Amino acid sequence: xxxRCGSIALSKKVFxxxxxxxxxSWNSMLKAYGLHGKAKEELQLFQRMDLxxxxxxxxxxxxxCNHSGMVEEGMRIFDSMFKKHxxxxxxxxxxxxxxxxxxxxxxTEAEELISRMPMEPDSVVWSALLxxxxxxxxxxxxxxxxxxxxxxxxxxxxxxxxxxxIYSSGGRFNEAGTxxxxxxxxxxxxxxxxxWIEVRNQVHEFASGGRQHPQIDAICAKLQVLIGQLNEVGxxxxxxxxxxxxxxxxxxxxxxxxxxxxxxxxxxxxxxNLHCGGNVIRIMKNIRSVLTANFMKLASDFLxxxxxxRDSNRFHHFKNKICSCNDYW
Numbered sequence: 606x607x608x609r610c611g612s613i614a615l616s617k618k619v620f621x622x623x624x625x626x627x628x629x630s631w632n633s634m635l636k637a638y639g640l641h642g643k644a645k646e647e648l649q650l651f652q653r654m655d656l657x658x659x660x661x662x663x664x665x666x667x668x669x670c671n672h673s674g675m676v677e678e679g680m681r682i683f684d685s686m687f688k689k690h691x692x693x694x695x696x697x698x699x700x701x702x703x704x705x706x707x708x709x710x711x712x713t714e715a716e717e718l719i720s721r722m723p724m725e726p727d728s729v730v731w732s733a734l735l736x737x738x739x740x741x742x743x744x745x746x747x748x749x750x751x752x753x754x755x756x757x758x759x760x761x762x763x764x765x766x767x768x769x770x771i772y773s774s775g776g777r778f779n780e781a782g783t784x785x786x787x788x789x790x791x792x793x794x795x796x797x798x799x800x801w802i803e804v805r806n807q808v809h810e811f812a813s814g815g816r817q818h819p820q821i822d823a824i825c826a827k828l829q830v831l832i833g834q835l836n837e838v839g840x841x842x843x844x845x846x847x848x849x850x851x852x853x854x855x856x857x858x859x860x861x862x863x864x865x866x867x868x869x870x871x872x873x874x875x876x877x878n879l880h881c882g883g884n885v886i887r888i889m890k891n892i893r894s895v896l897t898a899n900f901m902k903l904a905s906d907f908l909x910x911x912x913x914x915r916d917s918n919r920f921h922h923f924k925n926k927i928c929s930c931n932d933y934w
Contacts, residue, residue: 613641613920632661639669641920642929648678660695667701671708672919672930679705700729707737716746728757739767739774747771762788762795800864801889804875811864811871820871828870831904840903863897865890865914869904883910890916902926 620626620634631654638647647669651662663686670679683702686692694702699722706715715734719726731753738747751764765788772781788795798813811818818824832840868888876883894901894916905912905923912923922929 613637613643626656628656628659628662631656632659632665635662635665636668639665639672639919641922642672642931644669644673644675644678658690658692660692660698663692663694664697664701667698667705671701671705674709676705676709676711696724696727696730699726700733703730704733704737707734708740710741712737712741712743712746726753728754728761731757732763735764735767739771742771742775744771744775759791760793762793765791765793766795796892798864799891800868802868802872802887804872805878809868809871811867813864814862815864818867818871820874821867823874824867824870827874828866831870831873835900835903835907838903838907840900865894865897866900869901869912873908885911885913887913888915890914892917894921898928898932902928 616634616637620630623630631650635647635650638644638650647666651658651666654662663682666682667679670676670682679702683694683698686694686698699718702718703715706712706718712734715737719730719734722730731750735747735750735754737743738750747768751768754761754764765784769781769784769788772778772784797815800811801808802811803809809818865888869886872879872883872886872888876886879886894914898921901912901914901921901923903926904910906926914921914923919930
């Protein structure tokens with residue numbers, strides 16, 4: 606519970622105070638460290654583990670290596686599964702390894718690993734490869750991954766969105782437009798970016814570009830002020846990552862309406878009603894939050910607050926211009 610709320614310190618305290626720890630307890634604590642970007646602490650804890658690990662243990666270990674870019678350590682752990690522990694790697698473990706290799710730029714190695722898998726790759730494996738292609742602008746393998754995803758999950762927008770993003774980030778806006786038209790023609794809808802924040806035991810939802818919140822005008826006004834203040838200390842809107850072929854000022858307007866920025870401002874408007882006296886702001890998000898990382902880093906320093914964002918992949922702790930992921934997205 607503490608892990609899901611963003612408090613790794615409380616999770617550790619509860620774990621250490623537990624007298625009789627079963628495998629579920631060990632795996633939960635290992636996973637907690639990984640989700641919060643503490644791979645070294647997780648590996649140290651694994652060395653203390655006095656129970657036989659299972660498949661879930663190794664998913665947690667490999668995920669931690671993935672979040673921290675520890676390629677060699679991830680490969681060592683993957684190889685040790687069968688050689689040392691007699692555990693045959695399953696789809697989840699292969700997906701982690703594909704992600705570890707691909708995100709580190711070893712996309713060819715990731716492709717080769719997929720070709721050697723003793724079972725058919727599932728959508729998670731292909732999604733991992735596609736994400737790496739998106740990060741590194743690899744078009745050829747991205748097309749293969751998208752084709753596989755369309756066959757397996759025809760209603761999933763991920764393949765269309767990622768392929769469109771790859772084309773757009775390379776300045777190939779015509780191809781990106783073709784992909785978006787194909788997606789719309791297939792009736793597939795992109796998952797909207799949503800963020801949530803709790804104030805006075807009530808959860809408030811914000812949608813990117815949405816105006817449904819009853820205090821939206823006040824939120825936008827305060828956000829405009831905050832952006833102006835951050836501009837003075839070096840904030841530059843992430844327009845390089847805004848992917849449409851539109852004018853610079855319109856890209857900035859798109860970035861202005863990101864859901865997590867609105868959630869942050871709403872928290873500031875209600876900081877007296879937040880936990881820890883408003884010194885820690887916790888935001889939940891349904892998709893990965895790459896575009897607002899620089900904004901959150903600068904905001905954490907300017908506001909002198911810790912901002913914790915739980916996206917679809919992991920927790921990001923922003924404090925004093927630094928993110929716990931060390932910018933390894």
